[in-house]
Amino acid sequence: METPIAVTGLVKTFGHTRALDGLDLTVRAGEVHGFLGPNGAGKSTTIRVLLGLLRADAGAVRLLDGDPWRDAVTLHRRLAYVPGDVTLWPQLSGGEVIDLLGRMRGGLDPRRRAELLESFELDPRKKGRTYSKGNRQKVGLVAALASDVELLILDEPTSGLDPLMEEVFQHWIDRARRDGRTVLLSSHILAEVEALCDRVTIIRNGRHVETGTLTELRHLHRTAIDAELAGPVDGLDTLPGVHDLRVDGDRVRFDVDTAALDAALRRLTEIGVRSLVSQPPTLEELFLRHYETPPAAPPAAAPPASTGEGPHAEGPHAEDPHADGPHADSPHADGPTGERPGGAAPGNDRPTGVRR
Missing domain, CATH: 3.30.70 (Alpha-Beta Plaits)
Structure with missing residues (x-):
């Protein structure tokens, strides 16, 4: 069985800043894997590399046994992504967005779609411009969880949800695991990670710090x-x-x-x-112990040399290296949740109506 996510020695620089400094990350098939670190640790930059929105400067990155940069069109039909601030086409209803994203991903399960709408108490008839932040997150979650995909990449997915809806989210992630799907979950809600995740990776300053089950990590502390x-x-x-x-x-x-x-x-x-x-120790205590002592500053990166690869070459202005928020503003993010609509290649224009 393939390893859904295999990252070794990942390096990504923005000008003189090294956002990822030799990061390692392995996510096994069928597990819910927690991805933890403070703001600026490199979590969202890693996820953008996995999605093919950024190109790695060095290291090896394999996603569903493919190259996320070269094989983005194919891979995006096998995964679903939910960022921490879902944006929607304002003129489309929530249901229309869910169905559109489902078609982009290779189809969705109508029965599961209906169950999700009921569980999340979401009215799919309302236009995107009328939704609150929490309801926009629900649209993204329903679209992802209803899709027939192998891999879910979730970056602060419950941002804006109330505690009751967080419980609903946990139920559906547990169900996704039982169905054999793989989940990469980046979250600041450590109790949520502790309840859901089979294994956890902690990163700091763009580097891997520790990986293991909670039992394994506790034995080390x-x-x-x-x-x-x-x-x-x-x-x-x-x-x-x-x-x-x-x-x-x-x-x-x-x-x-x-x-x-x-x-x-x-x-x-x-x-x-x-x-x-x-x-x-709780997961929170394990997490905090890695941040009690300030780390040595990571080495400054030399200015990246021009690769001559035109619009895909990432420069110092491609992204704030410490950004851990919305992902729809990435220069290659063309869909309401930061995905390339219709299998578009990197660099295509954003479709009409996508709110920045």
Whole structure:
């Protein structure tokens, strides 16, 4: 089975700024993969490279066993993309946009389309210009999830949705996984990622930091212990791997490295334990620990040499390297969700009526 997304050593520069600095990313078939990092880490730039909206300066990028730059027309019929700020043709109804995008992607499931409209409480008869931000997101999500595609690329897809609709979104992503589809999910809602994702990749300053299941990542980090003891605390502060020890009468709290957990629990047993709570780190704690210490500044990139490849060559003004917001404003983004309508080649003019 092919690996839907395989990125190795990806580099993308904008003038003197290196937005992606040797990034690695692997997404396995049939998994929901979380893609995490703060604003400016390079998430949206990576996604634009995957969509064929930007051309990589160096590295290897494979999407559904194809080249996202050269094979964009073919690949876009096998994937669906939802950005964090969906834009619509103002004169088309939501239902017309959903059906148009479905045809561009090779068809959609009418029954699933109807179920999605009901679940998201979306009126498809209204014109695009009348929708709120949340309802525009619903149009993008319904169009993507109703399409018969193998891969979903979602960049802050629940932006503007209320908590109830976020639960609906989670239900449909779980259903997509059960149907065997692959999902790349970039989100700042860490509880959402924790609930949905099989594996997570954390990036920082355009570089891969860590990848694994939540269980694997937790084993690499500290566990929080909160215990009520039968005797005085003695010897815990001298154990290697014990951190932030706090004692309040007969109650003790501390963090402990995974490798030292067994020794710490044995010491607590020797003292006598009345109650104990062991709490593995949450995804938020795992995420924040990677950003406690400021990283060294990435090396400045030399100005890119001209490739002589005409309108497809990316220059220093192609994109804000730290942009993590709407994607429909990319110079090659021709559709309401940043896609090339009708399989258009890079650089075609935006269709009439697309709101900038």
